[in-house]
Amino acid sequence: MPILNRTIAPDSKSIEKINLIKANEIDYKNKVKLYAINAGEQSVKKIDFIFNAGTWYEKQRLVSLITNLMLNEGTTTKSSNKIADLFEFYGATFNVSISPDTAYISVMFLGKHIEKILRILDDILRNSSFPQNELDNMIQNKKQKYLLDSSKVKVLARRKFNEALFGNEHPYSMYSEYSDFDLINTDVLKSFYSDFYSSSNCKIVLSGSVTDADIKLIEKYFGNDTWGSNKAIQSIKYKVKSSEIKNHIIEKTDSVQSAVRIGTTMINRSSTDFYGLSILNTVLGGYFGSRLMANIREDKGYTYGIGSIAVSYKHDGYFVIVTEVGSDVCQKAIDEVYIELKRLQDERIPESELSLVKNYMLGEMVRAFDGPFSIAESYRELIDYDLDMSYYQDFLDSIKNATSVQLQEIANKYFSRENMYEVIAGKKS
């Protein structure tokens, strides 16, 4: 056998094409829209319901969250326990969640049980009854969870950061107080449910090995008559009221680490700069080999992990660097964060690094379209922003074509230190 030269990497191919599988889109007469993603051979299917029913639409704090959590806590015909018994009997996983804009219901199940699952979901969407005793349980439980979260530095930092960026009246701050839980009653939940979990506000993603029969079943249960109030959803406008103070410290003297957030409000997906920002974000803190990780973890050992993210909501966005660092090195770590931000503004990203990041991002795209459930996840993002599949094609192209000159411009446009908010929860060194 020939001696291997292990110092040289084997030949590799750059990713030229990604199979961006398109969903089959069906508009039903009751305005429900279905995205059917037929891929893979698994016996498993997943259904996601998507409603414009996040914090953006609530008139009172926590209403969107609690409504979402209470959906499966009882209907006019089934108790909360009965619903849990049914889902779990069929081995299905039922999950609900909200983002500031959107509310989701997701169920993963064995394909052979599809009709049984749809029947329960149908009941939940039309007849959820918000029983008082279940609400009392939920409130008691969430209040305790709120206090538990309040003992974690990372939660304290996140709350303060969101508040500083958007102001506590703004839905994107996701702000709530302990006492807000006691103001929730079944009437406000029922009214929110009727207005926002309605057929005209509903999109469905069905993924897995989807058959025509499945699509017919969806139509049978969700694509015929209307449900909910179907009132036109008023477009509400909120004003961002960022804090005048840039630096915030929440003292927690017994902590051995401090949670740090540094960032600012930012453009969202609707801006043409967002692609470039995403690449820049990857360079800075979006993958294991990022500059923040390389410097603050892998060179200095100040933290177990540090990363950055560009969050895009429907009406706005924000950018944040997140870490938990030893209290003794907290200030040093923060100084390094600013050095890395400045470096992106002052210097062009070297070609070798940019090529690495591009290839890494293309690999991530391949992973994002690997299998029906990843594709469904990628679709959910698009649906939230009323974008179509050309978004990912454009993203792909812009990754390939990005230049260091263009990225430096974007860094100078958005990463100025004077825009940054800084929140520390714990002990400042």
Add this chain to the structure above:
Amino acid sequence: MIKFDRFTLKNGLRVIVHKDVNTPIVAVNIIYNVGARDENPKETGFAHLFEHLMFGGSINIPTYDEPLQQVGGENNAFTSNDITNYYITIPKENIETAFWLESDRMLSLAFSEKSLEVQKNVVIEEFKQRYLNQPYGDIWLLLRPMAYKKHSYKWATIGKSIKHIENANMQQVKDFFYSHYAPNNAILVVAGDVDTENIKALSEKWFGQIELRNVKVRNLPKEPLQRKERIKSVTRNVPFNSIIKAFHMCNRLDSNYYVLDVISDLLSGGKSSRFYKKLVKEKKIFSEIDAYITGNIDDGLFVIQGTLYEGISMKKAEQAINSEIEKLILNGASEYELNKIKNKVESSLAFSEINVLNKAMNLAFFELIGDADLFNQETENYAKVDNAIIKKLAKRYLRKSNCSTLYYYRKNESEKT
């Protein structure tokens, strides 16, 4: 049913290939038969620290991550008390890069002093972040030495204390590498749109020349039978009281393992479980309560862990748990519950087959404990669980004298309440 091919290289490296043509991604998983249980009691946390060092450059390649990211790959690793597992997902065209990187760090590390110093700090920060700076974060640091007196499960994977990590030196790193990292102590699994012949050739090319090594023979003491209940109380700065009960159970290959897993599911698997319905919703004793098995390869633990609602005494909480256990011993499971569990096993198995990485990890783990095909026998093993054995084993294992109980009080709470 997961089909696979299996072959062994001359140096003892076992290779498993699973073909899945439905994905553009290939998973490459290497499991090393070494975990925290193999550590010297005076040098705990080492297996995990070592996992970090595996990313600090190998003998011929200065950095591990960069070349992988350069070809669109992604990777990570984890260490447990039993094993250390490294995994990559990579576009199938570039699979050889994974072989190159993994084989070089199996051949030898760069053993860089800088990497050791930095990773010691990183792991110390991980220790703080996950175990010291989280409410209830130290539960396992407290519970392990209560439950285990002889077996090396008595310390956590992260280590007994930060001191042990601070003390690690380069000689120990080298010794550890040569006594545990070896082709004859590892299993490589490749899953994706690949051909066995091609994987054979790549395995020979990249791993074939690594020498077989003298792997340290594992000789762990069996944990002696616990004869008396063990109790410990601690007070911490947390918002609510908590109770944790750990019962000794069997090892991973024992057929009783499946029974105890089913029992844990009956008690706390989802909103239809007994604990959730009775103790969270109806009686409002716990805000959350969980029953689970540690899943260890050697004799593991069956754990019940609950956070008490405000105003509930520890005594009442413990009685509530005990009464659910008694009911189980007396009546076993209902017909509905047994069928539910069977269905759940079927669907969890189907869910676990969705992505190639998951399949690769499972095949590697089951091959390590005996035979990759055990993965395919899981459903059958669960299906054998019936009511008689549930009652019998609940009685045998979930008894006071087999239990370590940790009362975790919040500050300012009298321990007598």
